[in-house]
Amino acid sequence: MAEAPTTTRSAAAAAIPAPSAPPALRNPRSGAGAGRMRALDGLRILAALMVCLYHFAGKDGPVAQSWGQSPGQMFPTLSQAAVYGCLGVQFFFVISGFVICMSSWGRSLGDFFRSRVARLYPAYWAAIILVTAAAIVLPVVVKPLRPDELLLNLTMLQQPMGADRVLGVCWTLWVELRFYVLFALFVVWRGVTYRRVVAFCCLWTFAGVLARVAQTPLTDELVMRDHAPYFIGGLALYLIHRYGSDLLLWGIVVMSFLLGQRYSVTALWHPGMDGDFHRSPYVIQLIVAAAFLSVAAVALGWLRWANWRWLTVAGALTYPFYLVHEHLGWFAIRVLHRGWGLPPIPTLLGAVGSLLILAWLIHRYVEKPVGPRLKRAMTTQSARLHAALRMGE
Numbered sequence: 001m002a003e004a005p006t007t008t009r010s011a012a013a014a015a016i017p018a019p020s021a022p023p024a025l026r027n028p029r030s031g032a033g034a035g036r037m038r039a040l041d042g043l044r045i046l047a048a049l050m051v052c053l054y055h056f057a058g059k060d061g062p063v064a065q066s067w068g069q070s071p072g073q074m075f076p077t078l079s080q081a082a083v084y085g086c087l088g089v090q091f092f093f094v095i096s097g098f099v100i101c102m103s104s105w106g107r108s109l110g111d112f113f114r115s116r117v118a119r120l121y122p123a124y125w126a127a128i129i130l131v132t133a134a135a136i137v138l139p140v141v142v143k144p145l146r147p148d149e150l151l152l153n154l155t156m157l158q159q160p161m162g163a164d165r166v167l168g169v170c171w172t173l174w175v176e177l178r179f180y181v182l183f184a185l186f187v188v189w190r191g192v193t194y195r196r197v198v199a200f201c202c203l204w205t206f207a208g209v210l211a212r213v214a215q216t217p218l219t220d221e222l223v224m225r226d227h228a229p230y231f232i233g234g235l236a237l238y239l240i241h242r243y244g245s246d247l248l249l250w251g252i253v254v255m256s257f258l259l260g261q262r263y264s265v266t267a268l269w270h271p272g273m274d275g276d277f278h279r280s281p282y283v284i285q286l287i288v289a290a291a292f293l294s295v296a297a298v299a300l301g302w303l304r305w306a307n308w309r310w311l312t313v314a315g316a317l318t319y320p321f322y323l324v325h326e327h328l329g330w331f332a333i334r335v336l337h338r339g340w341g342l343p344p345i346p347t348l349l350g351a352v353g354s355l356l357i358l359a360w361l362i363h364r365y366v367e368k369p370v371g372p373r374l375k376r377a378m379t380t381q382s383a384r385l386h387a388a389l390r391m392g393e
Contacts, residue, residue, distance in 0.1 A: 039303035040095060041315025043294055047091035048322045049352075051169070053078075054085025055326045056333065056348060059277060066141060066334040067344070072277055074344050083277045084287055089172055090230050090264060091291045096176060097234020098241075098295055100183060105192050105242075110382055112188045116180055118375035119319075120156070120173070126366045127323035128153055128166050130358075134331050141334055142327050160221070168326045178224055179231050197239060201232045201252050205259070226267065229260035233292055241299035253292065261288040313360075320367065321359035329355055 056063060057071040057079050064070045072079045104112050128150075135144040145153070149163040158165055159174045182204070187196045208225040219225075233256030236249045243249075261284070269281045297303050332351040336342045342350065 036312060037298055037303075038308065038311035038315070039298045039306040040099065040295075041311040041318070042306055043091060043095055043298070044318040045311075045314040045321075047088035047095070048318045048325070050085040050088030050091070051322065052085070052325045052329065052352060052355075053082045054088070055168075056082070056329055056351065058082030058085050062141065062330055063333070066330040066338070068338055079277065083279055084283060086268065087264065087284065087287045087291070090260065090288055091294075092172065093175070093179075093227055093230030094234040094237070094291050094295050096179065097231035097236075098238045098299070099234075100180070100231075101192070101197060101235045101238040102242075104183070104188050107188065107192070109184055109189045112180075112184055114375050114378045114382075117378065118371045120176075122370040122374065123320045123323060123362050123367050124156060124167075124170075124173070125154060126362050127320065130324060131166050131327045134328060138331055138334070141330050166327075167323055169322060175224060175227050178221070179227075194239060194243060197235055198248065198252070201235055204228055204232055205252070205255060208259070226263045229256040229263065230291070232256045233260065234295060237292075237295050237299040240296075241301075245300075253296065257289065257292045260292075261285045264288050316363050316367075317356060317359040320362035321355055324358060324362070325352075325355050328358070 057075045058081075060070050060072070067074055071082070075082070103115070107115070131142070132144055132150060135142045144150070145164055145166060149158070150166065152158045152161055152163045153166045153170075156170065156173055156177060159171055165171070183200070186203075187200050190196065204223070205228070207223045208228045211219040211223040211225040224231075233253050236252040236256065240246065240249050240253075264284050264287075265281045268284055269279050329351050332354055333347055336350050337344065337347040
């Protein structure tokens, strides 16, 4: 008698159709994540060239000393576009959110950590050595750092430690490192899934807004309130690529763009800007929109036609080129323009071309041999450690 109600309820429950899964929770779209998306490589090299143009023709300071005068006067037309090149960093952050979400899927926390170390550090160490050597040879452009600061730079943690930087662009690497740590602790550690990535995006967005209210250095460093929207937008765009369009995901992307464009305008523009270099807030907004739209086009498959093999090579050169272009570019400009007397445009092209060649050499002779060996060594040692721990237990 006591079992009859249970059987009746079970039969009734079986008669009720189960709710269908939300679109984003169904199986990944066919081909999602398969193969290399060369359009992303094209966007990466475009972003790197934007930043390079900014450092060579869109600002004063050491680059003006290398040219012998302000780039704004030397390139009156080009500098008006170059001044917006710093927004290439926003492109990088959106792409990074997309790529990290894609590459971490199905990986353990250890695999994620080892892949990031093997990817970032070999070229970074090579760039540190090259820029330091150039600073010793020609200290009039960039002065070499003290040994303690130089050694600290090898860790990639010099910025929070308050030391000077060998590479001017490595402030963005500190931003990237914090993104990796946050994503690893809150998503990768338990396994990357749709629900965890969405929850992470929503909570990080809310934490960034609260951090702006708190306005304390610690919360700003932890939450990265000013840079978080770009990473979050990239994460959501990868989910769109993997699972298909979803109102929730597009809402995250739109929210990220709205917050990101506000940060970019307030950081890069203020009323009354004048002089050789000034920016329009409307152009800043358009470039930020272009960063989101271009990665969205990749996510939706609209750029599958951009499948040229040279884009893979260009993508491989992006990271080493980005690391060395600023300071070594100033050295090249000083030598080519003021030493050899080349005109400005040939000097600019020669500097960029020589740095691309150097980036290929770093990729070919440092990244390709050292990165995989470093990763294999860390994997082998990790397996030995786990085996020893199991035997001990």
